[in-house]
Amino acid sequence: MEQATAGDTTAIESNTDALDGALSEPVHRDRLIVQRGVFASLSPRVPGKMYVVTKGDAATDRYGLQLADGATAHTNTYFGRFPASFWQRWTDVKTVNLQLTYGCSGSARIVVHASDARGRERVVTVETVSGSGELDLEVPIERFVDGGAIWFAAEASNGSVLVSDARWTVAAPEHLRPAAVVICTFNRADDCTVTVGTLASDDGAMADIDAVCIVDQGTDQVRSRPAFDEVAEKLGSKLIYLTQPNLGGAGGFSRGMYEITRSANSAHANVIVMDDDILCEPESVLRLNAFANMTVQPTIVGAQMLSLSNPQVLHVSAEREVLDEIKAGALTPGAKMGVDLTKKKQDPRFDAGWNGWWTCLLPAEIIADCGLPIPLFFQWDDIEYGIRARFAGHPTVTLPNAGVWHADFYLKDYDDWARYFSIRNGLVVSAIYGRFDGPGISKYLFRKISELIVSMQYGLAATFIKAAEDFLAGPDFLYDGGQSVLKELRELRDRYPETKPLPASQVGKESDPHTQMSVWDFEPDKKREGLVLLKRAVQQLAGRVDRRPVTVPADYADWWHVSLFGGAVVTDASQNAVRVRRRDKDTALDLAKRAAKVCWQLRKEAPRMKTVWQEAMPKLTSRENWARLYGIDD
Template identity: 85%
Template sequence: MEQAPAGDTTTDGSNVDALEDALIEPVRRDRLIVQRGLFGSLSPRVPEKMYVVTKGDAAADRHGLQLAEAATAHTNTYFGRFAATYWQRWTDVKSVNLQLTYASSGSATFTVSASDARGRERIVTTSKVSGSGDLDLELPIERFVDGGAMWFSVESGNGSLLVSDARWTVAAPEHLRPAAVVICTFNRADDCTVTVGTLASDDDAMSDIDAVCIVDQGTDQVRSRPAFAEVEEKLGKKLIYLTQPNLGGAGGFSRGMYEITGSPNSAHANVIVMDDDILCEPESVLRLNAFANMTVQPTIVGAQMLSLSNPQILHVGAEREVLDEITAGELTPGAKMGIDLVKKKQEPRFDAGWNGWWTCLLPSEIIAECGLPIPLFFQWDDIEYGIRARFAGHPTVTLPNAGVWHADFHLKDYDDWARYFSIRNGLVVSALYGRFDGNDISKYLFRKISELIVSMQYGLAATFIKAAEDFLAGPDFLYDGGQSALRELRELRDRYPETKPLPASEVGKESDPHTQMKVWDFEPDKKREGLVLLKRAVQQFRGKVDGRQVTVPAHFANWWHVSLFENAVVTDASQNAVRVRRRDKDTAVELAKHAAKVCWRLRKEAPQMKKVWHDAMPKLTSRENWARLYGIDE
């Protein structure tokens, strides 16, 4: 969860005492709804085909489907499919019941179909009905180990048809574990109000949620919004509202986890962490909690991230990490990225190494065993926790029919203060769980910094260097939860003009309109990238570059292109501004020397740092450390 620099607030424990009342005893019931048959979104921006596909004269709303004579509909869609492969792999449930209510003026046909890992379809069962009634089909969960799902379709036949109250259910566990939702926010009062309000508006999804804990770390607070009064009234005793200084996503989510797991009744609770600025689908929360209730062992269960700007696009299906390259988002085998979910299905079962905390469920047993998150402020805190749980034997499952919409990462420019946390925290996590070979990690980091220097991204190169230096300083720099690092980082980046976005209209007149961008066709062979980088560095050092100022589109702003010029006006990834990069030989040489020293230290001290960080983990992740950061007497 990305957050802006800290503001001063006061710690407020209001409503914390309500947690004991909110976390009630587990519910007893015969059947557990694990998925509702929804036919539309709560948001008009989400296409209906994410839920149901109709043909002929048909109309759908959130809970009902109306078909005229000879119309058809199917739920072989993102939210309509039952993720059978995950249920067969991670639970001991042998069958699921599809239940719905129908009213037909003639006859109608319901068909349940299934797919396998390669997308081959098969019919599971077919039922012909007439008049009005309830349909209850018991469906075996079999032949899905490698992949596949189930869904239903309907033909209205010779009359009109109304379908409602569709749901997939399983035999309920002896004790049903409720969930507590934790939402961390920082000066996104309007976004947070909408997100919590959307969740609170769905009574069915809220039926197994005992508490909604808002951790407000901002100066523009959620409770200041008039609309929040309605949300507060709707949630009643379930709402827990806390304020504290800005400790980033790690500090905000940890506060909710700290309070919830400290309650006497928390042993049976699932904690669902959720970003404040998502477009929330309450059904996904229901599905996460239902699935977690049925897994054979405590399991982290995450929702997928969908694109907010294009709601039918999947960001990524499931991810792992490449610690030797300080890379978080590596696709797991079989997972998809950037696909149109209306056109393509996620058939193979793919395992996840971790799940982002845009929406993710953490069983209280895992929190009790693994401890609280490490105070990394933000970035890699959710990844580290997922890896930590995995190393302790607890899997993460990213459900392909549970998703929320999040702002697109590709619209955030790489040259940002947040990159400090990405590199610093990536080094921490690599030291904790990776090989952390000093030779390899130092070479990789020096290569990346060198690319930034020849790209005339001097501020970003300095950001990388500071990240490595702070990592080498050891765990003590996390004593304040990351707040001092923000101040120092802001001051550091202010020294470099190219870090500041400018309106395109201010610099466009300086560009040479006659410069031809034929160089954009060039991309070095992977095996020759090192030689090309060396050549570009020499050219930059000697000034043997094109002296004309050029404009560079964001998607062509690779180091091997930008480094050919003396001046470059580069479009910001947000598409709302530009950055002006100018060659500065003295700055480049100074940064290269500094980077070489830091990377040499990293190479020599890697074994020592690996031990230092391992030894510090119990204290860093303890309740006592977080209580100190929150100003709470343990």
């Protein structure tokens, strides 16, 4: 979750007494609902085909499906599919039951289908029903190891049919784990109120949630909103509201984890962390919690990220890290990225290296074994925790039918203060868990900084350099939880004009269309990129560049394009502004020297820094360190 500035210190409310009584004793029941038949979204923005596909005269509401004579419906959809492959891989459940209520004016057919890893479909069972009643079909979870799902279809063959209260259930474990949701927020009071209110509105999803803990780190607080009073009344004693200084996403989520795992009955609890600004689907929370109750060992269970601006589009199925390239997200085998979920299915089973904390479940046993997150303030804290858990033998599963909608990353410009944290924290995580080969990591970083310099992104190059310098300074800069560096970042970036977004209407005259076209006519062969970069650097330093005005769309703002010119007006990825880049030889030379110095130091110091950061981990992630940052007694 983004935290743009350090919030003013507020009084810390440690509502520990409320937390101590928040988690219930483990309970027992015969059947556990692991997925409900949801036929419509709570939001009009989400296409109905994400839940159910109908043909003919049909009507749907949240939990009901009405089909006229001859109409059909199927739930071979994102939220309609039961992810059988994941259940066969991670649980010892052998069968799942489809239970539903029906009412027919004539007769209808209920058909259960299944797929395999290649998307080939098969019919599992067919039941013809008439009149009204309840249906209970037992479906074996078999032949799904490499992939596949189960779903059902309804056909009104003679008269109309109403299907309601559909649910997939399994034999419940001996004791159901208590669960608590933690939402971290910073000056997004309206967003947070809506998110918590959406979750609270679903009694079924909230049935197994014992506490909702809001960690408010902002100056514009959630409790100041009139609408929040209604949410608080709805949640009643389940609501825990804490305030503290802005310690970033890491500090906010860690506070909730800290408080919940020290409360009564928390030894086998599930802690579900959730961003404040998502479009929440409460059904996903139910599915995460149910799955985590049935895994054969404590398992981190994450929701997928869906696109907020294109709600049917998947961000990525599951991710892993590439530490040698300081890269947080890469596709895992079998995973998909950027696909339209109304057209594509996630049939192959995929594994996950980690799961982002937009919505993610963390069992208390894993927290007890691995400790609390590292105080990185922003970015990589969730990734580091997933890697740490994996190294300790705790798996992460990203469920393909549990998702929430999050603001799209592609609308955030790369030239941003947050890039400091992605580089600095990426170096930290790479040092702790990766090979952290000095020559390799320093060469990669110098290459990236050089690309920024030739494309006249001087402020961003300086941001990268500071990130590397601070990493090399060692763990002491995390002593305050990461707040002080924000002021330094603002001051640093303010010195470089191209970091400031400007209204497109206020920038210069139109570019020559012939010049503009030449910008995207060329893309170097991957094998020759190094030579092209060297050539561009020489041209920039010598001033052998095209001096005509040029405007460059965001999608074409690659370094090999922009570096052809002495200046360029580049569209910001947000599509709300532009950045004006201008060649400055003296600045470029200064940054190149600084980059060479810090990368040479990184090359030499890599083995020592690996040891330094690994040795610092137990203290950084300890409850005592976080209690100090919170200003409370452990």
